[in-house]
Amino acid sequence: MTVSPPPAPGELRILPVHGIGEIHPRDDLAGIIADACNAQPATSLLDGDVLVVTQKIVSKAEDRIEAIDTDDPRGHKAIVERESVRILRRRGDLIIAETSHGFVCANAGVDLSNIEAGYAALLPVDSDRSARRIRDAIRHRLGIEVAVIVSDTFGRPWRRGLTDVAIGCAGIRPIADLRGSTDSLGRELQVTEVCIVDELAGAADLVCGKASGVPVALCRGIDPAWLGDGSVADLVRHPSEDLFR
Amino acid sequence: MTVSPPPAPGELRILPVHGIGEIHPRDDLAGIIADACNAQPATSLLDGDVLVVTQKIVSKAEDRIEAIDTDDPRGHKAIVERESVRILRRRGDLIIAETSHGFVCANAGVDLSNIEAGYAALLPVDSDRSARRIRDAIRHRLGIEVAVIVSDTFGRPWRRGLTDVAIGCAGIRPIADLRGSTDSLGRELQVTEVCIVDELAGAADLVCGKASGVPVALCRGIDPAWLGDGSVADLVRHPSEDLFR
Numbered sequence: 001m002t003v004s005p006p007p008a009p010g011e012l013r014i015l016p017v018h019g020i021g022e023i024h025p026r027d028d029l030a031g032i033i034a035d036a037c038n039a040q041p042a043t044s045l046l047d048g049d050v051l052v053v054t055q056k057i058v059s060k061a062e063d064r065i066e067a068i069d070t071d072d073p074r075g076h077k078a079i080v081e082r083e084s085v086r087i088l089r090r091r092g093d094l095i096i097a098e099t100s101h102g103f104v105c106a107n108a109g110v111d112l113s114n115i116e117a118g119y120a121a122l123l124p125v126d127s128d129r130s131a132r133r134i135r136d137a138i139r140h141r142l143g144i145e146v147a148v149i150v151s152d153t154f155g156r157p158w159r160r161g162l163t164d165v166a167i168g169c170a171g172i173r174p175i176a177d178l179r180g181s182t183d184s185l186g187r188e189l190q191v192t193e194v195c196i197v198d199e200l201a202g203a204a205d206l207v208c209g210k211a212s213g214v215p216v217a218l219c220r221g222i223d224p225a226w227l228g229d230g231s232v233a234d235l236v237r238h239p240s241e242d243l244f245r
Numbered sequence: 246m247t248v249s250p251p252p253a254p255g256e257l258r259i260l261p262v263h264g265i266g267e268i269h270p271r272d273d274l275a276g277i278i279a280d281a282c283n284a285q286p287a288t289s290l291l292d293g294d295v296l297v298v299t300q301k302i303v304s305k306a307e308d309r310i311e312a313i314d315t316d317d318p319r320g321h322k323a324i325v326e327r328e329s330v331r332i333l334r335r336r337g338d339l340i341i342a343e344t345s346h347g348f349v350c351a352n353a354g355v356d357l358s359n360i361e362a363g364y365a366a367l368l369p370v371d372s373d374r375s376a377r378r379i380r381d382a383i384r385h386r387l388g389i390e391v392a393v394i395v396s397d398t399f400g401r402p403w404r405r406g407l408t409d410v411a412i413g414c415a416g417i418r419p420i421a422d423l424r425g426s427t428d429s430l431g432r433e434l435q436v437t438e439v440c441i442v443d444e445l446a447g448a449a450d451l452v453c454g455k456a457s458g459v460p461v462a463l464c465r466g467i468d469p470a471w472l473g474d475g476s477v478a479d480l481v482r483h484p485s486e487d488l489f490r
Contacts, residue, residue, distance in 0.1 A: 008287035010459070012452050014257040042253035089488040096488060104403040113437070153437075157402060157489035158349040159480050161420040161440025163447075165404070175406040192358070192398075195406025199451050202408075202444035206467065207257050214255070222451065235404050243334040243341060244402035244489050 010221075015043050016207040017051075017216040025063035029053075030137030033216055038142075043218050045138065047145045048227065050219040052204035055152040055167060056114050056121055057215045058130045064122040065115065076112060076120045083108040083122060088245060099123060102236035103167060104245070105154045124150065127168020128231045135170040147171035147227055151201035157244065164205035166197035166232055173230040174198075176223075195235065196226055255466075260288050261452040262296075262461040270308035274298075275382030278461055283387075288463050290389045293472065295464040296379065297449035300397040300412060301359050301366055302460045303375045309367040310360065321357060321365045328353035328367060333490065344368060347481035348412060349490070350399045369395065372413020373476045380415040392416035392472055396446035402489065409450035411442035411477055418475040419443075421468075440480065441471055 019036040023029065033051065037043045059065065072078045077095070081087070084097035088104060097108040101123070109123035124130045131148040138146050150168035166174060174197040204217035239245060264281040268274065278296065282288045304310065317323045322340070326332070329342035333349060342353040346368070354368035369375045376393040383391055395413035411419060419442040449462035484490060 008260055008285075010261040010263075010452055011287070012259040012448065014259065014448070015253055016255040018255075040253075042256070091488060153439075158482050158487060159410070159440065159443070160482050161438045161443065161480060163440050163443050193406045194398075194450065195404065195408050196451060198404070198406065198408050199447035203257065203259070203448035203451070205439065206441060206444050206448070207255055209468075223454075235406060237403050237405050242403060243336060 012203070012219065012221040014203045014207050015218045015220065016214045017043050017218055018214065020057070020213075020215055023057040023060040023215075025060065025065070027061045028137075029057065029061040030134040031141065033134065034138050034141055036216070037218060045142060045144045045146055045218075046220065048147075048220075048222070048224055049144075050147045050149060050172060050200055050222055051134065052149045052151050052164075052201055052208075052217045052219060053131070053134065054164075054208060054215045055109075055123060055127070055150055056111070058124050058127065058150050058168075059121045060115075062124055062130065064124055065119050066122060067119055070118075076110060079120050079122065080107045080110045083110055098245075101127070101167070102233070103154075105152075109152060109167075123152070123167065128170060128233070129168070131168040131170035145171065145227075149197050149201055149204075151204060153205070163198075164201040166195075166201045166235070168232055169197050169230055171227055171229075172197060172200075172222075173226055173228050174232055174234050175230075176226050196222070197230075197232070197235070257448070257464065257466040259448045259452050260463045260465065261459045262288050262463055263459065265302070265458075265460055268302040268305040268460075270305065270310070272306045273382075274302065274306040275379040276386065278379065279383050279386055281461070282463060290383065290387060290391055290463075291465065292390045293392075293465075293467070293469055294389075295392045295394060295417060295445055295467055296383075297394045297396050297409075297446055297453075297462045297464060298376070298379065299409075299453060299460045300354075300368065300372070300395055301356070303369050303372065303395050303413075304366045305360075307369055307375065309369055310364050311367060312364055315363075321352075321355060324365050324367065325352045325355045328355055343490075346372070346412070347478070348399075350397075354397060354412075368397070368412065373415060373478070374413070376413040376415035390416065390472075394442050394446055394449075396449060398450070408443075409446040411440075411446045411480070413477055414442050414475055416472055416474075417442060417445075417467075418471055418473050419477055419479050420475075421471050441467070442475075442477070442480070 089096040127150040334341040372395040
């Protein structure tokens with residue numbers, strides 16, 4: 001295995017994984033990703049790497065693709081409504097909904113881009129499980145321990161523009177809890193629960209782009225202390241502490 | 246000037262800038278950052294680099310530090326209320342407020358961490374201007390064109406954990422507008438206004454950490470097409486399209 005040059009101290013590298021083609025239902029996604037990574041020296045997998053896999057190819061591999069019922073005047077909105085456990089806001093064509101996973105996002109994550117006309121891509125049923133399968137298959141195949149994040153593109157209520165966030169993870173703690181650490185002046189820090197999986201998903205988006213056919217990025221150089229068991233369920237704000245639902 | 250080894254094609258590198266000590270009012274922040282960058286071969290500045298500068302040191306250099314009035318029973322909340330143009334939610338000690346800049350965040354951005362006890366750090370008056378000053382000073386001093394993002398740590402209404410976002414920028418467009426590009430299947434993409442400055446701010450947070458005294462990160466390898474004029478005012482969702490205010 002070719003090892004990349006050592007990064008500068010503390011450096012984080014975000015590398016696009018090239019060579020992943022179209023994904024189809026029941027494709028061996030972990031095998032395709034592992035092969036694509038190891039086909040390039042720069043992305044040959046190492047222990048502690050974090051793979052960020054965009055939701056669309058996970059949904060395709062897991063056959064979460066559904067034909068839009070042309071007889072239903074609601075079109076793909078019928079799927080959106082079925083995938084929603086609660087609709088928070090509706091304006092024109094836009095539905096802000098809560099999904100079964102607890103995510104609040106546009107159209108309950110149902111998406112028509114990067115997919116054949118007449119079809120919609122639904123979120124994976126359990127993206128933690130999707131991430132775990134990829135992580136386990138890579139360990140089994142290569143003996144390498146990587147963390148995996150499944151990412152999707154969400155809006156924000158008060159800020160324009162979209163960012164990628166984590167909808168599933170395996171082998172990485174979603175939140176780095178720095179509460180109780182002291183800051184550089186020796187005072188106790190107040191609130192510093194950093195959502196590292198969302199920050200990694202966003203960083204990966206910067207190299208994946210939307211139209212360039214790069215659905216996976218590799219993040220190298222994260223703090224090994226952040227690796228471990230975790231679930232995106234930890235990211236869902238409990239309704240009791242939610243001020244905006 | 247030492248040039249870092251070329252990154253892998255499409256790679257984004259996030260490098261911590263070491264050696265920036267405590268910042269004090271009226272310090273030459275741009276000079277301190279430029280010196281710290283160029284003191285290490287790995288971070289020696291290049292055209293097209295993006296510097297992410299955390300808000301706290303900008304506020305300190307601009308003397309946006311205020312003593313908390315010990316006679317006021319509201320303590321630092323008095324400052325929070327004054328810095329708020331509108332209070333959206335209040336629960337216990339937490340105030341979610343809109344600032345004069347249009348940002349919606351906890352405590353109107355007023356912060357007590359990484360600052361002497363008895364004092365509060367306020368947001369810069371105009372973080373775009375703060376970013377522009379650093380960018381202009383580095384161009385003047387070194388003849389190098391960098392983009393600058395001023396970042397701060399915000400919460401999100403429905404997701405636990407904090408992420409860093411942009412509160413000011415110069416030399417970079419805050420949103421990469423991919424509307425109208427075609428996706429990998431040749432269909433027109435639907436909504437892909439990616440908030441690249443927030444994704445860069447979050448990526449930078451991953452190398453800065455909260456307690457490690459690294460208040461600046463350098464991002465190398467972004468798409469040159471993203472460089473240009475921009476303001477974080479472009480990120481503020483207009484009340485007319487805001488469903489959650």
